[in-house]
Amino acid sequence: KDQYRIAVIAGDGIGKEVMPEGLRVLEAAAKKHRVKLVFDHFDFASYDYYEKHGQMMPDDWKEKIGGHDAIFFGAVGWPAKIPDHISLWGSLIKFRREFDQYVNLRPVRLMPGVPSPLAGRKPGDIDFWVVRENTEGEYSSVGGRMFPDTEREFVTQQSVMTRVGVDRILKFAFELAQSRPKRHLTSATKSNGISITMPYWDERVEAVAKSYPEVKWDKYHIDILTAHFVLHPDWFDVVVGSNLFGDILSDLGPACTGTIGIAPSGNINPEGDFPSVFEPVHGSAPDIAGQGIANPIGMIWSGAMMLEHLGEKQAADSIVKAIERTLEERTLRTRDLGGQADTSACGKGVAEMV
Amino acid sequence: KDQYRIAVIAGDGIGKEVMPEGLRVLEAAAKKHRVKLVFDHFDFASYDYYEKHGQMMPDDWKEKIGGHDAIFFGAVGWPAKIPDHISLWGSLIKFRREFDQYVNLRPVRLMPGVPSPLAGRKPGDIDFWVVRENTEGEYSSVGGRMFPDTEREFVTQQSVMTRVGVDRILKFAFELAQSRPKRHLTSATKSNGISITMPYWDERVEAVAKSYPEVKWDKYHIDILTAHFVLHPDWFDVVVGSNLFGDILSDLGPACTGTIGIAPSGNINPEGDFPSVFEPVHGSAPDIAGQGIANPIGMIWSGAMMLEHLGEKQAADSIVKAIERTLEERTLRTRDLGGQADTSACGKGVAEMV
Numbered sequence: 204k205d206q207y208r209i210a211v212i213a214g215d216g217i218g219k220e221v222m223p224e225g226l227r228v229l230e231a232a233a234k235k236h237r238v239k240l241v242f243d244h245f246d247f248a249s250y251d252y253y254e255k256h257g258q259m260m261p262d263d264w265k266e267k268i269g270g271h272d273a274i275f276f277g278a279v280g281w282p283a284k285i286p287d288h289i290s291l292w293g294s295l296i297k298f299r300r301e302f303d304q305y306v307n308l309r310p311v312r313l314m315p316g317v318p319s320p321l322a323g324r325k326p327g328d329i330d331f332w333v334v335r336e337n338t339e340g341e342y343s344s345v346g347g348r349m350f351p352d353t354e355r356e357f358v359t360q361q362s363v364m365t366r367v368g369v370d371r372i373l374k375f376a377f378e379l380a381q382s383r384p385k386r387h388l389t390s391a392t393k394s395n396g397i398s399i400t401m402p403y404w405d406e407r408v409e410a411v412a413k414s415y416p417e418v419k420w421d422k423y424h425i426d427i428l429t430a431h432f433v434l435h436p437d438w439f440d441v442v443v444g445s446n447l448f449g450d451i452l453s454d455l456g457p458a459c460t461g462t463i464g465i466a467p468s469g470n471i472n473p474e475g476d477f478p479s480v481f482e483p484v485h486g487s488a489p490d491i492a493g494q495g496i497a498n499p500i501g502m503i504w505s506g507a508m509m510l511e512h513l514g515e516k517q518a519a520d521s522i523v524k525a526i527e528r529t530l531e532e533r534t535l536r537t538r539d540l541g542g543q544a545d546t547s548a549c550g551k552g553v554a555e556m557v
Numbered sequence: 558k559d560q561y562r563i564a565v566i567a568g569d570g571i572g573k574e575v576m577p578e579g580l581r582v583l584e585a586a587a588k589k590h591r592v593k594l595v596f597d598h599f600d601f602a603s604y605d606y607y608e609k610h611g612q613m614m615p616d617d618w619k620e621k622i623g624g625h626d627a628i629f630f631g632a633v634g635w636p637a638k639i640p641d642h643i644s645l646w647g648s649l650i651k652f653r654r655e656f657d658q659y660v661n662l663r664p665v666r667l668m669p670g671v672p673s674p675l676a677g678r679k680p681g682d683i684d685f686w687v688v689r690e691n692t693e694g695e696y697s698s699v700g701g702r703m704f705p706d707t708e709r710e711f712v713t714q715q716s717v718m719t720r721v722g723v724d725r726i727l728k729f730a731f732e733l734a735q736s737r738p739k740r741h742l743t744s745a746t747k748s749n750g751i752s753i754t755m756p757y758w759d760e761r762v763e764a765v766a767k768s769y770p771e772v773k774w775d776k777y778h779i780d781i782l783t784a785h786f787v788l789h790p791d792w793f794d795v796v797v798g799s800n801l802f803g804d805i806l807s808d809l810g811p812a813c814t815g816t817i818g819i820a821p822s823g824n825i826n827p828e829g830d831f832p833s834v835f836e837p838v839h840g841s842a843p844d845i846a847g848q849g850i851a852n853p854i855g856m857i858w859s860g861a862m863m864l865e866h867l868g869e870k871q872a873a874d875s876i877v878k879a880i881e882r883t884l885e886e887r888t889l890r891t892r893d894l895g896g897q898a899d900t901s902a903c904g905k906g907v908a909e910m911v
């Protein structure tokens with residue numbers, strides 16, 4: 204493509220502070236690798252917009268950003284001012300569902316310069332992907348409450364797995380595993396306790412695996428799998444899980460590599476029928492917002508994931524390498540990583556290394 | 558009580574190997590502290606029993622063990638020979654439901670002699686309890702499949718929370734927190750994604766908390782909570798979660814303290830209407846069964862939890878102290894902890910230190 208149109212949504216809190224650094228680095232990489240990026244900025248999907256308009260997004264949000272090649276997203280949410288079910292379900296989760304971004308993809312990688320919370324692990328020891336189903340499963344809206352305010356009160360909520368939904372995420376995960384040197388896939392299950400949906404998940408893993416004979420695969424129950432993340436992070440290559448299990452593993456994984464502050468993520472519609480969203484794993488962090496000290500690496504790394512998704516692998520790789528070199532320099536690291544740099548010094552550092 | 562009747566079920570695999578050591582240590586502690594324990598052995602809830610009788614337990618299992626003061630349980634399950642839904646649901650999960658053992662309780666404690674997988678953590682730094690709801694929640698049997706073997710195929714499974722079920726586990730957790738010096742409780746939730754059951758859980762935490770004004774409490778979404786287990790295990794005192802979240806946290810917690818091989822657990826009916834089950838967290842471990850090398854500490858520590866539950870705190874404490882002293886001696890540690898002892902040498906070591 205001769206140019207890519209990117210919808211830019213900074214959102215709330217530190218989203219607004221890390222976004223300029225994400226864009227700075229994207230521009231540097233685009234220039235170097237002769238990629239043309241056009242940025243359109245939008246102010247919705249934020250508390251500010253909600254305050255003015257009484258809703259998180261305009262009625263025609265789909266027309267506004269649905270035609271873009273990708274969405275570059277900061278962070279949304281401000282629990283003290285606005286409940287999550289309005290802010291998150293009115294933006295991020297809407298994107299996932301209505302743009303059918305059924306893959307949530309996150310790297311788990313121990314980077315240089317980031318002290319490992321796991322004893323004796325060095326950069327290179329931990330390097331895998333978590334592939335999360337992003338549209339169904341445990342995050343359903345089916346259920347309700349009966350006998351309110353009595354002793355008989357109860358609530359139920361359904362977990363929902365469709366053949367279409369399960370097979371396509373597994374296919375994506377197996378394809379990813381097949382493209383990697385280790386060709387290894389791990390499936391997260393809990394079929395010994397969650398006795399209807401999880402055995403179905405296992406059944407589909409077995410069926411889909413047949414099309415990928417070169418991929419070695421195994422499965423673990425989610426309880427022991429979280430234990431293995433801590434004790435044997437070197438076992439993993441591609442890990443696939445349901446919406447909830449993927450959510451848990453893709454926070455736990457980055458924690459095992461030192462911090463969720465630098466982790467990126469993609470909410471991907473692989474077919475390209477709709478734009479995909481790239482955003483840092485961290486949230487809007489009201490506690491440190493406004494101080495200019497937020498770590499911009501998660502945002503910047505998300506930019507690299509976006510370029511890779513767009514097919515610009517060289518530009519993407521140059522950003523990831525620049526991140527690694529930047530993290531090696533204490534003076535360019537932000538305070539959360541024991542450095543002294545503020546948000547923009549760190550961002551400039553990466554941009555210069557690109 | 559002048560004597561306690563204990564139902565002893567060794568079960569499968571290494572359950573049979575660690576049980577004699579668990580009993581050896583219980584006997585030593587009972588003798589020293591003048592507690593009278595009577596052991597009745599049962600061969601059901603095992604693969605061997607299933608092979609002979611075509612079911613995991615006799616029809617009158619409740620009469621056989623329902624009158625005992627507690628059940629001391631090894632391990633059950635042998636996935637290569639018998640599916641989990643028969644072995645586990647036919648024994649352990651049956652006990653939990655039919656003996657209304659609505660509390661699953663596990664300590665998370667970094668012990669001397671166990672290398673910490675978390676960098677820089679020392680014994681004493683990590684010491685908290687996970688309280689898990691053990692009868693309802695995500696482990697329901699409500700749900701099913703529609704349109705099998707077609708493109709429209711889907712499965713659903715309900716998560717169920719009752720007022721009675723939620724309130725009683727929260728009450729237990731708050732009571733436990735109140736009895737500890739830190740008086741701190743953490744609730745595991747996911748109300749930003751699981752939008753019906755989890756907000757209800759949060760609502761009940763808030764309501765029950767009112768009766769415990771001295772307990773400071775907080776809550777985290779399960780994804781970031783697993784991250785905090787790795788990054789800030791010192792934050793926790795009592796952590797309470799639903800059946801699934803508690804299951805995950807009570808494997809992850811022991812992993813953060815080095816090994817699930819030594820962790821004990823109690824499946825408790827606090828009212829004492831039914832016997833409670835005490836068992837090691839590890840399973841039957843077919844891969845190492847029959848070699849006499851299994852670590853018996855999980856079984857032994859479960860014995861200490863049982864004594865504490867029976868009200869014999871001194872005897873219980875003497876076992877925990879003996880475990881600590883044993884773990885300090887490399888020659889008494891089993892191989893999984895870098896020692897050379899076999900199962901019985903380790904068990905004898907603890908018994909002598911009691």
Ligand SMILES: CC(C)[C@H](C(=O)O)[C@@H](O)C(=O)O
Pocket residue numbers: 395396426645804
């Ligand atoms: C055996 C299995 C069903 C069980 C559970 O998930 O409850 C186990 O993991 C446990 O924690 O006791």
Ligand SMILES: CC(C)[C@H](C(=O)O)[C@@H](O)C(=O)O
Pocket residue numbers: 291450749750780
């Ligand atoms: C914001 C929240 C609903 C979300 C989720 O659980 O999906 C978040 O944790 C994430 O992983 O993007």
